[in-house]
Amino acid sequence: MKKIAALTLLIAVSAIAQEHxxxxxxxxxxxxxxxxxxxxxxxxxxxxxAAVGPDSSISVPAGAAVIDAAGKFVMPGIIDxxxxxxxxxxxxxxxxxxxxxxxxxxxMTAEEIAAYRQLAGGTTTALILHGSANSIGxxxxxxxxxxxxxxxxxxxxxxxxxxxxxxxxxxxSANFRxxxxxxxQYPATRMGVEEVIRTSFTDARxxxxxxxxxxxxxxxxxxxxxxxxxxxxxxxADILRxxxxxxxxxxxxxEILMLLNVAHDMGFHIKTLQHVLEGYKVxxxxxAAGTGAGTFIDWWGFKAEAYDAIPxxxxxxxxxxxxxxxxxDSAELARRLNQDAAKAMKYGGxxxxxxxxxxxxxxxxxxxxxxxxxxxxxxxxADVVIWTGDPLSTYSRVETTFIEGEIYFDRSxxxxxxxxxxxxxxxxxxxxxxxxxxxxxxxxxxxxxG
Amino acid sequence: xxxxxxxCFVAALLSMTLYAQSVIPxxxxxxxxxxxxxxxxxxxxxxxxxxxxxxxxxxxxxxVGTNVAVPSDAIVIDGSGLSVYPGLIDxxxxxxxTEISSVAGTVDTTExxxxxxNARAEIAINPHSNLIPVTRANGITAVLSVPEGGIISxxxxxxxxxxxxxxxxxxxxxxxxxxxxxxxxxxxxxxQPQEEEAEKELRKTYTKDLDKLRDLFRDAQAYAxxxxxxxxxFNRDTILEALVPVVxxxxxxxxxxxxxxxxxxxxxxxxxxxxxxxxxxAQDVKPLVPELKRRxxxxxxxxxxxxxxxxxxxxxxxxxxxxxxxxxxxxFAIRSNDDHNARNLPYHAAFCAAFGLPKDExxxxxTIYPAQILGVDDRIGSLETGKIANIIVTDGDPxxxxxxxxxxxxxxxxxxxxxxxTQLYEKFKARP
Numbered sequence: 001m002k003k004i005a006a007l008t009l010l011i012a013v014s015a016i017a018q019e020h021x022x023x024x025x026x027x028x029x030x031x032x033x034x035x036x037x038x039x040x041x042x043x044x045x046x047x048x049x050a051a052v053g054p055d056s057s058i059s060v061p062a063g064a065a066v067i068d069a070a071g072k073f074v075m076p077g078i079i080d081x082x083x084x085x086x087x088x089x090x091x092x093x094x095x096x097x098x099x100x101x102x103x104x105x106x107x108m109t110a111e112e113i114a115a116y117r118q119l120a121g122g123t124t125t126a127l128i129l130h131g132s133a134n135s136i137g138x139x140x141x142x143x144x145x146x147x148x149x150x151x152x153x154x155x156x157x158x159x160x161x162x163x164x165x166x167x168x169x170x171x172x173s174a175n176f177r178x179x180x181x182x183x184x185q186y187p188a189t190r191m192g193v194e195e196v197i198r199t200s201f202t203d204a205r206x207x208x209x210x211x212x213x214x215x216x217x218x219x220x221x222x223x224x225x226x227x228x229x230x231x232x233x234x235x236x237a238d239i240l241r242x243x244x245x246x247x248x249x250x251x252x253x254x255e256i257l258m259l260l261n262v263a264h265d266m267g268f269h270i271k272t273l274q275h276v277l278e279g280y281k282v283x284x285x286x287x288a289a290g291t292g293a294g295t296f297i298d299w300w301g302f303k304a305e306a307y308d309a310i311p312x313x314x315x316x317x318x319x320x321x322x323x324x325x326x327x328x329d330s331a332e333l334a335r336r337l338n339q340d341a342a343k344a345m346k347y348g349g350x351x352x353x354x355x356x357x358x359x360x361x362x363x364x365x366x367x368x369x370x371x372x373x374x375x376x377x378x379x380x381x382a383d384v385v386i387w388t389g390d391p392l393s394t395y396s397r398v399e400t401t402f403i404e405g406e407i408y409f410d411r412s413x414x415x416x417x418x419x420x421x422x423x424x425x426x427x428x429x430x431x432x433x434x435x436x437x438x439x440x441x442x443x444x445x446x447x448x449x450g
Numbered sequence: 451x452x453x454x455x456x457x458c459f460v461a462a463l464l465s466m467t468l469y470a471q472s473v474i475p476x477x478x479x480x481x482x483x484x485x486x487x488x489x490x491x492x493x494x495x496x497x498x499x500x501x502x503x504x505x506x507x508x509x510x511x512x513x514v515g516t517n518v519a520v521p522s523d524a525i526v527i528d529g530s531g532l533s534v535y536p537g538l539i540d541x542x543x544x545x546x547x548t549e550i551s552s553v554a555g556t557v558d559t560t561e562x563x564x565x566x567x568n569a570r571a572e573i574a575i576n577p578h579s580n581l582i583p584v585t586r587a588n589g590i591t592a593v594l595s596v597p598e599g600g601i602i603s604x605x606x607x608x609x610x611x612x613x614x615x616x617x618x619x620x621x622x623x624x625x626x627x628x629x630x631x632x633x634x635x636x637x638x639x640x641x642q643p644q645e646e647e648a649e650k651e652l653r654k655t656y657t658k659d660l661d662k663l664r665d666l667f668r669d670a671q672a673y674a675x676x677x678x679x680x681x682x683x684f685n686r687d688t689i690l691e692a693l694v695p696v697v698x699x700x701x702x703x704x705x706x707x708x709x710x711x712x713x714x715x716x717x718x719x720x721x722x723x724x725x726x727x728x729x730x731x732a733q734d735v736k737p738l739v740p741e742l743k744r745r746x747x748x749x750x751x752x753x754x755x756x757x758x759x760x761x762x763x764x765x766x767x768x769x770x771x772x773x774x775x776x777x778x779x780x781x782f783a784i785r786s787n788d789d790h791n792a793r794n795l796p797y798h799a800a801f802c803a804a805f806g807l808p809k810d811e812x813x814x815x816x817t818i819y820p821a822q823i824l825g826v827d828d829r830i831g832s833l834e835t836g837k838i839a840n841i842i843v844t845d846g847d848p849x850x851x852x853x854x855x856x857x858x859x860x861x862x863x864x865x866x867x868x869x870x871x872t873q874l875y876e877k878f879k880a881r882p
Contacts, residue, residue: 113761120765175552280878300871301581301790303552312875332757335765339797342851348875394800394850395809418764425762 019046027069047404077124077383082327094133114331121335132166165248204236283320315348489529506839509862537591537840542785560599569604773806
């Protein structure tokens with residue numbers, strides 16, 4: 001027994017000895033949770049942050065790779081609480097009003113270039129969701145953009161399970177009409193959306209009761225037939241059991257209140273409201289429900305339910321005590337969520353510290369992964385981004401993006417690879433042209449012979 | 451105070467019931483003499499002036515400098531700690547033509563059919579759109595409002611973002627003829643290999659579209675000659691007539707083309723018809739730089755904050771184009787091509803600066819350069835004596851998001867910074 005323990009220790013020690021260590025020195029470190037450190041260092045050992053502090057307090061371990069980041073800024077990887085990147089094919093299983101049984105994790109792809117482009121904007125982690133075509137769209141996935149790795153390595157394994165709800169114009173199909181002859185799908189009003197959600201949970205409660213009854217009978221030793229397993233009801237039941245976090249797409253204040261009421265009545269919790277463009281109108285109620293908010297800072301007017309969207313939404317919700325984040329819902333916007341955070345300073349006067357939290361620790365809390373990511377703290381994942389300047393400045397860009405201590409984007413590396421890719425592309429095109437010419441010749445020859 | 455809160459509330463309420471019609475105060479109609487003192491003044495066409503003074507009167511800039519006498523009747527604004535810039539110019543967007551994107555009844559950007567040279571933006575500008583105060587509140591005082599869709603989308607209007615009627619807003623009508631140059635691919639941005647049959651079909655459509663465009667331009671050339679010769683029994687045609695200034699080189703053809711081969715085809719078209727042309731979009735412009743330079747064709751880049759068109763494009767393709775054009779000495783401007791968020795124009799320019807464009811060039815790309823490209827640099831685009839007083843006062847670099855715009859003057863008039871957004875903000879900040 002002792003021997004085994006000693007052996008384990010030996011293995012552990014050698015594993016540590018082999019762990020790659022990177023030290024970023026002489027940077028302005030934005031820790032997010034412990035203020036900013038001028039002339040600071042961050043030590044990444046293996047996949048974790050091993051040390052952070054002023055240069056003077058951090059010794060560089062032997063064999064460590066050292067990056068001199070003089071004049072540069074270091075902050076944690078940006079977290080996007082609303083993404084549809086890395087989804088293979090259609091994002092909606094919109095065939096039923098409630099498709100809570102389906103999972104985005106089953107259709108993730110590691111080959112969408114958008115993920116790499118987001119790394120180049122400092123984004124490392126995202127909540128990947130279904131679309132909003134139906135009231136309950138399916139189970140989402142929290143993942144990191146581990147570009148180049150198999151997709152099986154992208155999900156954060158111990159992250160909470162999540163599900164997407166949707167309210168308003170999208171689930172009621174307000175902005176598209178089915179082709180002629182095809183009837184409109186229920187629901188077509190906000191009344192119907194409420195009914196779909198309420199009924200789903202009423203059914204789930206019945207389903208749970210059946211299982212409780214069965215298990216009670218079993219316990220008493222009475223003969224019992226198990227109820228039929230239902231994947232959708234299992235999902236709904238897990239929400240009621242508090243095992244799945246609900247993140248709901250919504251716009252208008254009335255539908256926000258509607259969902260909070262249904263959740264209250266049915267006994268489950270809404271983890272975050274997504275988009276929540278009229279959240280500022282009912283910020284008190286959102287705060288009272290202990291519900292978070294992930295929103296666009298300045299999108300408005302793209303549909304009727306977004307006509308009252310204002311860029312002061314985040315400031316008003318934050319001041320009312322709502323945990324708030326900026327998110328993208330867009331592969332383009334996801335490349336610059338730091339800038340959306342800066343807009344919360346412009347519109348409503350958040351401080352720089354509050355602004356930076358909007359795209360780091362706040363979304364980490366909303367997704368329930370804040371013990372791992374969202375700030376530069378010892379023991380957290382080494383998801384760290386080096387910026388050329390203050391990330392709240394429009395003139396700054398990303399130099400290097402680390403996930404769990406590994407480089408997933410580096411500008412100088414990217415520039416080198418470009419040359420290589422251009423050569424490779426030219427070679428392939430040349431080869432293809434030659435092959436086509438040869439094939440044509442062959443076909444001609446055959447025709448002559450035939 | 452209570453009265454003010456109440457009127458604010460009523461205004462907000464009204465704005466909701468009137469839906470899509472702004473109740474934000476418009477320009478007051480008075481152009482007194484203003485003097486902004488002790489500010490850092492950025493004329494754009496000259497070096498920044500620390501502790502400078504700018505005077506404007508009756509809508510026109512009358513003095514800029516350090517040793518400037520302030521007229522006795524001037525309303526004096528202390529600009530300590532503040533910066534003064536010319537109003538920013540968006541070289542292409544949809545402000546004025548749209549209100550709620552998904553509500554067709556409020557959208558007037560896109561006419562039916564492929565060839566609409568007679569569609570003119572200024573006809574459909576809604577001076578009371580809520581997008582106008584929102585855009586100008588971030589320092590954008592003039593925009594090129596552009597129709598879209600089809601092959602020839604129509605003619606844009608350069609408008610200032612204040613005025614009670616479209617006519618009061620127009621700085622230059624028929625600013626350009628907007629042509630979305632035919633593309634070989636079906637989707638505007640896709641560049642994926644197609645099935646052989648689909649490829650053939652696309653090629654057919656492409657050729658047909660190109661023929662359509664060239665036929666119409668030939669007809670317009672003939673029409674122009676006939677009109678000039680006062681030909682007998684001359685049937686007027688609104689479509690061809692709209693094209694006459696373009697084929698005669700008096701009105702620029704603003705040709706949107708993005709992939710290199712499309713730009714190349716567009717250049718051939720420009721050569722064939724000897725057009726005065728401006729290239730728009732130009733996502734894949736780098737390989738064409740020498741060709742553009744040789745022809746002296748200016749470029750309106752943007753939107754910059756958009757994904758690169760192809761999977762294998764460098765991530766910074768659109769960010770780096772401006773620097774490349776600048777280095778080659780090609781005149782360029784930057785547009786947002788947005789509607790509700792045209793207010794973010796300065797950040798499109800800033801991204802170019804983050805990727806190699808000098809900062810002062812980025813500022814020029816949204817001030818004096820669009821004015822030059824649109825042929826209005828004698829009137830707007832910089833702070834110079836004699837120019838229209840389109841002036842913004844800020845607490846910093848307007849290309850930085852964290853900078854706030856403190857004052858906006860359009861045509862010498864003091865313009866409110868109130869928007870539908872500030873009104874809703876005030877209303878709900880006061881919620882008990």
